[in-house]
Amino acid sequence: MKWKTHKKITLEVCRYFGLEAERIAEASITPDIAPDYALYGNTHRRKRRVKHHGDVLENAYNYLRLARYSYVNGSDYTRVLGRAVHYLQDYAVSSKRGFLFIKFSDDYLHDVKESEVANQPVPFDAISEADKTVCYPHEFISKASRIKPSGDPEVAMYNATYLTALAIKLVIDPDIPDDLDRLRVYRVTGYVFAFLPLLFILKSLFFIPISLVSSYLIYWMNPARNLKKDMDWLNGKID
Numbered sequence: 001m002k003w004k005t006h007k008k009i010t011l012e013v014c015r016y017f018g019l020e021a022e023r024i025a026e027a028s029i030t031p032d033i034a035p036d037y038a039l040y041g042n043t044h045r046r047k048r049r050v051k052h053h054g055d056v057l058e059n060a061y062n063y064l065r066l067a068r069y070s071y072v073n074g075s076d077y078t079r080v081l082g083r084a085v086h087y088l089q090d091y092a093v094s095s096k097r098g099f100l101f102i103k104f105s106d107d108y109l110h111d112v113k114e115s116e117v118a119n120q121p122v123p124f125d126a127i128s129e130a131d132k133t134v135c136y137p138h139e140f141i142s143k144a145s146r147i148k149p150s151g152d153p154e155v156a157m158y159n160a161t162y163l164t165a166l167a168i169k170l171v172i173d174p175d176i177p178d179d180l181d182r183l184r185v186y187r188v189t190g191y192v193f194a195f196l197p198l199l200f201i202l203k204s205l206f207f208i209p210i211s212l213v214s215s216y217l218i219y220w221m222n223p224a225r226n227l228k229k230d231m232d233w234l235n236g237k238i239d
């Protein structure tokens with residue numbers, strides 16, 4: 001995505017939420033200037049540039065978590081928030097090249113598509129739709145992944161704006177489940193229930209595998225797991 005598009009979307013969304021729009025918009029192009037690197041591969045681990053298109057949501061979420069941490073603790077969150085929205089905006093634009101059986105030169109097509117996206121106005125309804133969407137912190141990646149990268153300039157612009165707004169709301173004013181105060185109750189009952197299948201082992205060692213599996217499943221299904229994530233997010237806790 002072109003720098004002016006990143007800045008344009010970020011400016012509009014930040015103004016809507018009453019944030020330091022200029023600073024965050026400036027930060028929203030930094031992953032193209034100072035890229036992120038990560039280790040890839042199992043046997044031959046190599047350091048490579050983190051992708052900007054395709055599978056980027058996890059990376060964006062990690063930056064959002066850092067932004068939330070800084071926001072709650074009163075330190076500068078604009079730099080990391082800018083990086084997070086950059087990845088979400090790039091994600092919205094499909095990087096697939098070619099149309100039906102016609103293949104353009106990659107760079108040419110990529111440039112045409114990016115110019116078309118740049119010419120789109122920032123859709124206000126995408127911002128207000130995101131503002132109205134209830135999205136708990138633990139749901140962010142799954143909700144964002146339901147939005148697919150698009151080659152259509154209007155759709156790509158809409159989705160990039162929507163994801164930016166959803167992300168910024170998650171940092172400054174996250175939705176929090178009503179039953180957060182029941183976290184302790186869920187946890188205690190969850191542990192008790194998860195412990196019960198293990199009692200079968202006393203009856204016969206034959207039950208070991210099934211007992212362990214059911215115990216783990218019960219632990220895994222406990223709503224406390226997601227509530228704990230939401231609670232940590234609310235308090236700006238990172239581990």
Ligand SMILES: [Zn+2]
Pocket residue numbers: 001031032052086090
């Ligand atoms: Zn990029």
